[in-house]
Amino acid sequence: MSRVLVVGPSWVGDMVMAQSLFKVLRARRPGVTIDVLAPGWSLPLLERMPEVARGLTMALGHGELGLLRRYRLGRSLRAAGYEQAILLPNSLKSALAPFWARIPRRTGWLGEQRYGLLNDIRRLDPKRLTMTVQRFVALAGERDDEPPAEIPPPALRVDAEAVARARARHGLDADGPLLALCPGAEYGPAKRWPEAHYAELARAYLGRGWRVAAFGSKKDQAVGAAIAAAAPGCLDLCGRTTLAEAIDLLSIASAVVSNDSGLMHVAAALQRPLVALYGSSDPAFTPPLNQAHRIATLGLPCSPCFQRECPFGHLDCLAKLQPARVEALLEELLAA
Numbered sequence: 001m002s003r004v005l006v007v008g009p010s011w012v013g014d015m016v017m018a019q020s021l022f023k024v025l026r027a028r029r030p031g032v033t034i035d036v037l038a039p040g041w042s043l044p045l046l047e048r049m050p051e052v053a054r055g056l057t058m059a060l061g062h063g064e065l066g067l068l069r070r071y072r073l074g075r076s077l078r079a080a081g082y083e084q085a086i087l088l089p090n091s092l093k094s095a096l097a098p099f100w101a102r103i104p105r106r107t108g109w110l111g112e113q114r115y116g117l118l119n120d121i122r123r124l125d126p127k128r129l130t131m132t133v134q135r136f137v138a139l140a141g142e143r144d145d146e147p148p149a150e151i152p153p154p155a156l157r158v159d160a161e162a163v164a165r166a167r168a169r170h171g172l173d174a175d176g177p178l179l180a181l182c183p184g185a186e187y188g189p190a191k192r193w194p195e196a197h198y199a200e201l202a203r204a205y206l207g208r209g210w211r212v213a214a215f216g217s218k219k220d221q222a223v224g225a226a227i228a229a230a231a232p233g234c235l236d237l238c239g240r241t242t243l244a245e246a247i248d249l250l251s252i253a254s255a256v257v258s259n260d261s262g263l264m265h266v267a268a269a270l271q272r273p274l275v276a277l278y279g280s281s282d283p284a285f286t287p288p289l290n291q292a293h294r295i296a297t298l299g300l301p302c303s304p305c306f307q308r309e310c311p312f313g314h315l316d317c318l319a320k321l322q323p324a325r326v327e328a329l330l331e332e333l334l335a336a
Contacts, residue, residue: 001031003080005056005103007087007094008038008046011186012243012262013286014132015042016269018088019154020289021136022051027152028140035080037097044244045266048156058097065093074100086139092117107139132286153289154269158251166245167252170237172213179205179212180250180267182258183227184220184238188308190280191259193318195223199230200323201257206233210254213237215246215263255330264288275330279318280305292336294329296321 004025009015015038022034035054036046046055056077059069074097083105085098090111098106099117107120114121122143129135134147167173183198185191202212212231214224216238224238241249247266250256255273258264260281267274268288276288278297282304287295297303303317310317 001033002029002084003033003035003082004029005077005080005082005085005098005101006034006036007058007085007089007098007108008036008042009088010039012042012045013260013265014088014136015045016154016156016262016265017133017286017289018136019049019051019156019269020133020151021086021088021140022049023152024137024140024148026051035082041243044242044247045156047244048158048247049154050157067096070096071100073097074102077101077103087118088136088139109135109139130284133289151289154265155271156247156251156266156269158248158270162244163248163251166241166248170241170245170249171235172211172249172252174211177210177254178252179210180253180256180258180272181212181214181227181234182216182256182261182263182267183214183223184216184263185259185261186217186219187261187281190305190307190310190315190318191261191278192223193259193277193279193321194315195226196230197321197323197326198223198257199227199234201327202227202231202234204323204327206231211235213249215241215250255334257326257330260286268293273330273333275326275333277318277321277326279303279315279321280307280310282306292333294333296326296329 033053037056037058040057043055046052078101082103085103085106087094087108090109092112095114095117106118108118109122109124138147181198213235214227218239220238224236228234228236250267251270253272256267257275259277264276268290271290274293283295300317
């Protein structure tokens with residue numbers, strides 16, 4: 001039985017999209033065992049991907065070099081018998097543990113001049129592989145292979161008992177449609193739709209008898225509190241759930257409105273009807289990968305700029321994206 005070690009990315013959305021690679025690997029290599037080396041926070045995601053045998057914790061902070069720990073990690077992996085390592089990050093440091101693990105074939109994009117550390121180096125043609133998920137999936141094949149005509153979308157599985165526990169714990173065990181709002185974006189404020197717009201949308205659906213809840217990390221607590229204060233009845237769960245609970249609770253949402261963020265990709269992988277909001281980022285590069293979605297973007301001349309903060313200080317690409325337009329897209333989606 002062949003064994004492959006995938007070095008996973010450090011962002012929630014990228015880890016969700018990595019499931020497409022795992023699916024392609026399983027389809028092309030029946031019986032392959034896939035282990036994923038990734039940050040500890042990602043384990044709840046990997047546990048919901050049936051293609052992954054084990055999630056191995058990379059106990060280093062984002063950007064931390066930690067040479068000695070990477071060396072020890074590599075040595076500890078030697079006995080696993082991996083025949084290939086596939087590296088999704090493009091950093092030099094991500095290639096160290098597989099090199100020290102003496103994995104015979106080490107595959108990845110050229111990145112930070114990783115000659116020697118990788119022995120199956122690919123040169124990225126961004127015009128050929130325009131999407132992040134295409135770049136991940138391309139590493140499943142040989143250097144000159146054409147990318148798959150159809151990429152299998154991520155599909156997270158949830159456990160009904162875990163969902164029931166999360167609903168009871170966080171007050172979402174009542175019946176009725178649920179609108180989930182995801183107002184955060186780890187990358188920066190240039191990807192965040194204004195909280196006042198989220199609150200206006202929340203009030204509209206609360207007025208129709210919907211339940212509305214805001215999801216996010218501890219870093220999103222201020223914006224979650226502001227939305228809840230401006231939309232009485234909106235349940236603020238920002239920073240109050242684990243990632244595992246957030247995944248389970250999003251699985252019961254009747255609809256999701258989200259910035260271009262990790263939770264947007266989670267909602268798509270749970271096959272939730274989704275309106276995705278794009279400002280500084282490009283929906284052609286990291287779109288939701290489910291069928292039931294709509295993209296809300298203004299396509300201004302200054303966007304996408306891919307900046308963490310608006311370089312002009314006005315954030316027109318999101319501030320001028322009115323709640324009425326998002327509501328219309330959501331209603332169109334729900335009607336379909």
